[in-house]
């Protein structure tokens with residue numbers, strides 16, 4: 001099961017909420033050790049797609065097969081337990097695995113410090129953390145269990161530039177070490193180019209695959225110049241222009257650091 | 262366990278912060294003295310006289326026995342309504358139909374004056390413990406029930422999905438996710454119900470039993486013993502303050518510190 005060929009396979013997936021068609025005929029395959037990004041404007045059904053892949057929503061049409069045996073999430077709205085401290089929140093997944101208190105606190109502390117949290121933050125409750133800190137906690141909670149497959153739903157969107165790059169760097173290291181497969185959702189095209197092997201552009205109303213492209217260059221070798229150049233190239237692509245023109249009209253106020261920025 | 266240690270650890274500092282409360286009580290006593298000077302001993306006995314009566318009462322009469330009887334009744338009533346209300350409220354919260362159906366019943370229970378219950382209870386149970394405890398339960402139960410109902414109705418699918426995504430076992434989902442949420446609704450309801458129990462128990466006793474503080478209060482009334490009545494009131498308030506500030510408040514601070 002855990003072997004080399006673990007994969008997340010999505011075939012002809014469609015989904016509606018009541019009469020409202022959200023996703024139409026989506027297919028892709030995410031192989032072990034790879035990173036797929038789904039980019040598209042807000043409200044395009046990206047979170048819905050992730051929830052279908054993760055099994056939070058029942059698949060109505062099409063098929064999702066997930067053969068990874070350990071996966072973790074970082075949610076868009078963090079979903080921390082408000083009554084638990086930073087440390088307990090980070091250690092949640094470890095506790096779920098039955099790890100002893102001392103050991104899980106140690107691992108949680110290590111990762112928290114690595115992710116730019118301070119010692120004094122560990123005993124705070126989520127209400128006393130800033131939005132960016134909460135997202136760090138959520139990200140740490142997902143990574144501390146050393147998942148095989150990581151689902152990320154815009155985990156960097158509330159972070160300031162510096163920390164965003166720091167966490168992206170950590171992610172790139174883990175990916176390059178071959179320890180992580182990532183299904184990554186974002187509305188930031190540049191972020192997608194920086195991190196992924198394959199990018200799926202999702203059109204809105206209904207969400208369907210507008211364009212798919214692959215980046216061969218290893219993540220570690222993609223410097224800023226490369227990312228800018230690729231982004232510019234992509235933005236010249238008529239399909240992208242069409243998709244994101246819609247997004248400029250429909251989600252200008254929603255996207256703070258999207259591709260339009 | 263940890264929470265208990267924290268409560269004990271923070272207790273001295275908490276007590277020290279009580280000086281403000283103490284000074285406001287002294288201010289109240291000053292006003293009381295002022296009222297006495299205006300209206301005289303029969304209407305409002307002086308604090309000094311009242312406290313003197315209280316002192317002799319505590320030493321000579323069997324008042325402590327009455328106090329214990331009352332406390333016992335209040336606690337029984339509270340425990341029954343807290344247990345029953347928490348359990349049924351949570352259960353009802355899990356089912357939409359049950360929550361909708363329970364609403365009018367709760368409205369009736371909450372809207373019906375306790376005095377009416379006392380009359381009914383006296384007919385049903387005669388005069389004694391059962392009448393008092395029954396009245397306390399009908400008055401406090403709805404408060405807890407509503408708290409528990411809201412607690413379980415507002416459980417969020419989001420956090421459940423989160424805990425499922427980490428494959429949290431059922432027990433852990435309960436202790437780490439469901440329970441703290443529901444408890445944050447139930448606990449304030451318990452405090453309100455405890456206050457309610459203490460008020461209702463005295464009223465019920467006054468009308469329906471030969472013993473307890475309420476009954477003692479009835480005796481002072483028939484003797485026009487205002488100082489005695491005030492002394493009893495002082496005992497009741499003393500208990501209320503003791504429970505509220507020495508027990509409930511420190512627990513509340515500990516369990517609710519995560520809230521805004």
Ligand SMILES: Nc1ncnc2c1ncn2[C@@H]1O[C@H](COP(=O)(O)OP(=O)(O)O)[C@@H](O)[C@H]1O
Pocket residue numbers: 017022040041042043044045046047048049
């Ligand atoms: N549980 C739901 N019930 C009904 N509509 C929903 C639900 N979840 C999301 N939607 C709708 O589906 C659309 C896509 O939402 P979402 O997947 O969150 O988009 P994105 O993550 O790309 O911003 C939105 O119009 C949203 O209002």
Ligand SMILES: [Mg+2]
Pocket residue numbers: 046047048076153
């Ligand atoms: Mg989303």
